[in-house]
Amino acid sequence: MKKVIIFLMLAVSIFALGDAGRILLNNKKTVDKIKGLKTEIAALDKKEKETNDTLVKLEEENKALRSELSEQLANKKVVYLTFDDGPTPQNTEKILAILKKNNIKGTFFVIGHNSDMYKRIVEEGHTIALHTYSHNYKEVYASEEAFFKDLYKIHDAVMEKTGVDAKVTRFPGGSSNAIVKKATLRKIIDRLNDEGFVYQDWNCDSTDAAGNKRPVDVLVKNATSCNATKINLLMHDSAAKMTTADALQPIIDSYRSRGYDFEELTVYSPKFQHRK
C-alpha cells in the first residue's frame, strides 16, 4: 500500500512538473513573440516616420516648384494678338496665313457674319471668341437681356459651325465704351461671370479702328509701343481695315526680337479689363 501511495505521489509530481514546464515553455514563446512584435512595431514606426519625413520634404519641394513656376509664368513676356469684327475674306485669310507662317496662335473675336469661316479659325488652333452677333451698340447695350440675347446668338452660331463652346468675349467698344449705362454694364458683367464667360479688353491698341487705310508704319509704331510683360493687342480683321494684315509681320518681328512669346487667350489667361 505504501508503495502504491509513493508511486502515485511520484506520478502526480512528475505530471505537475511537466505541466509547469509546459507553462514555462509557453510563456517563453509568448514573451519571444511579444518581443518580436515589438521589434516589428518599432521598425514600422521608424518606416512611418521616414515616410512622413519624405512626404513633408516632397510637399516643400512641390510648393517651391509651384511658386517658381508661377513666378516664371508671371515674368514670361507674352503678346496676345487679338482680331475683332471678323471674319472676312478680305483680311482674315491673310492674317491666318501670316500667323501660320510664324507658328503663332491668336484670338479672333468674331461677329455674326461670314460664319463659314469660323471653322478655319478653330482648325488652325486659334481661339474663337465672341464679340456679339450684331455688334450694334444701341441694340446690345439697350439692356442686360438684349446683350445676352445677342451674345448667345453668336455663341450658338459658333457652336453650330465649330462645336466650340466659346467663353472668351469682348464688348463692342470694350467695357469702357461710352454707350452702355453703368447699371446695365454692372448687370452684364455679373451675369457674364455667373455664366462662365470671361471678357477681355486690351492694354495695347494698334489704333487700326481710328480710320480705314491707316498707314502701315503708323499701325506698327502704335502696336509695338507697348512694353508690359503681358500685352493684349487690339487689332481688327473687318473688311475695311485693309492695312492691318500688312502691319502684322513687322509687329510680330518687333515683339519677337524683344523676347515675347505669342499665345491665344483662354478663360485662364490674365484678364485685361477696363471696367470690372
Ligand SMILES: [Zn+2]
Ligand atoms: Zn468691334
